[in-house]
Amino acid sequence: MNRRLTFLVAAFEAALAAAIGIGIVLAPLTVIWLIENDPSIDWLVAFRTSADLWLLAHGTRLVVPASTFAGAELPLYIVSLIPLGYTALIAFMAFRIGRRLTAASELWPGISAVVTVYGAVSLFVSTAAADPAIYPVNWQGTFFPPTLFAFFAILGGLFGRRSPLAEGLPEPFERRWLRSWWLTQYDRMHWALRALLVPALRTGTAIVATLFTISAAAVGLLLAVNWIQVIRLYEALQVSFLGGTAVTVGQLALLPNLIIYGVGWLLGPGFQIGAGSLISPIGTAVGPLPSIPLIAVLPIGQLELGMMVLVIPVTTAFIITVLAKKFSDEIRFEFASSLNAALAVAFSVAAVVSIEVLALAVLASGSAGPGRLEIVGLNPVSVAAAAFIITVLAAFLGAFFSAKPESPDNPIGKRG
Structure with a gap:
């Protein structure tokens, strides 16, 4: 694949991975909203809940302002517990994208596409998920998801087993450079x-x-x-x-x-x-x-x-x-x-x-x-x-x- 094709393929796969990541929670919540619909609850509540959990899986903290619940005063608190099962699924999708990029002659166009598209999705989701009742830390919601996704995509591209589509094709430049660099450093140890x-x-x-x-x-x-x-x-x-x-x-x-x-x-x-x-x-x-x-x-x-x-x-x-x-x-x-x-x-x-x-x-x-x-x-x-x-x-x-x-x-x- 040339650079333009690599960029477009990686951009599409990153967008698809983001849609799957959000949809895996949004789909069942939407079904519940449709079947057990309470007229006072808007569908955006289901979307914001899915977005919050998606951001939380990337390490973004959620802020819950002080409020009153069932007659009790609740102080402001932060939710930071990462659902690692959700995170593992996202990391797996990123790693698979990185592996598929090994069919290209260079990894950097694909990684650039992953960061760009996933970052744009993160910016949209973190903005849309903001609500007075609970909201993500904005800068974390913008930068944490693309950082985590790109990290595992890079791991897949550099260390993952090459895609079957890459059979007979030369390895990406980055993999060859890393192997050469590592052998040099290993000999000097x-x-x-x-x-x-x-x-x-x-x-x-x-x-x-x-x-x-x-x-x-x-x-x-x-x-x-x-x-x-x-x-x-x-x-x-x-x-x-x-x-x-x-x-x-x-x-x-x-x-x-x-x-x-x-x-x-x-x-x-x-x-x-x-x-x-x-x-x-x-x-x-x-x-x-x-x-x-x-x-x-x-x-x-x-x-x-x-x-x-x-x-x-x-x-x-x-x-x-x-x-x-x-x-x-x-x-x-x-x-x-x-x-x-x-x-x-x-x-x-x-x-x-x-x-x-x-x-x-x-x-x-x-x-x-x-x-x-x-x-x-x-x-x-x-x-x-x-x-x-x-x-x-x-x-x-x-x-x-x-x-x-x-x-x-x-x-x-x-x-x-």
Whole structure:
């Protein structure tokens, strides 16, 4: 594709992705508005709600001014809790667009189109969604969506597998330049950093992904066990079938957040659903909780095993570090002693795990309402610190099996 065609194709796909992103919420709300229509409610309410949620999924904060509700005075508060399920869908669409751009000789015309079109949609949506009752922070609503969408489109274009349409065509200039630049930088790295970089990233990411999977399995199991309580909470909402469907879609958007909270629970510090609450392996202290069915999966109550749950992340980190032996050839060659290799592996893997857990905790946490609900989620620093301590101990032991030098080398000569 030439530059003009690349720009036009990317512009169309960005507009389509924005329409799908907004429409996935607007469509069911429109159906509800049509079938269960209250003459006093305008369709624009459904549109503004969809727009607000779309902006929230991109990280835009929503401001709710001080008001009176059911005779109670509510102060101004900000909603910042990102529905990560919704965000993941948007990121996936952006990544796919980036992959399809690999059929072009250059990526920059397509990325420029993505930023232009998505930015224009964001400006329109953030302006149209403004309402005295709730409104987005305007500059965030304008700049956050195109920034996030372009970020994942660039990732897809630079690192994604090439589109089948690109078979037999030369790679885009940007991919070739990045590969050349990275190989040059990799060759210039200190021998220890070069030996540790790939194994640490692979092992640390595998540990986080496994903990995420274990947490997801636990959430699914708790939903299956507590299905009666889930049904009772649905009944307590007193909504119609369409209303219940809308509630379910909203909970699916928040499900990744809950799974990340589960990772914090497995690591020990636990998480909060409201200020002053704590849900952890040691026990649970909660106040009034919102009446949504997903609350039924919370592990509320005193656990007999308590902190024995830490065996799960410790074992996970140990096993994955041992299994990383096939990625540790350079470590076994470069390091002269088992102790030095084990320490280097343990601290590098633990650093990767703690950074990734910290990022997930920041993304999954935020404010969901007034008062005590202004604090929902994880304490990023506490969870990252727990992840580092657990991983460094387990990876240190596992590295004696996976990174033990097979034939001692003289790394001092390599430092020059």
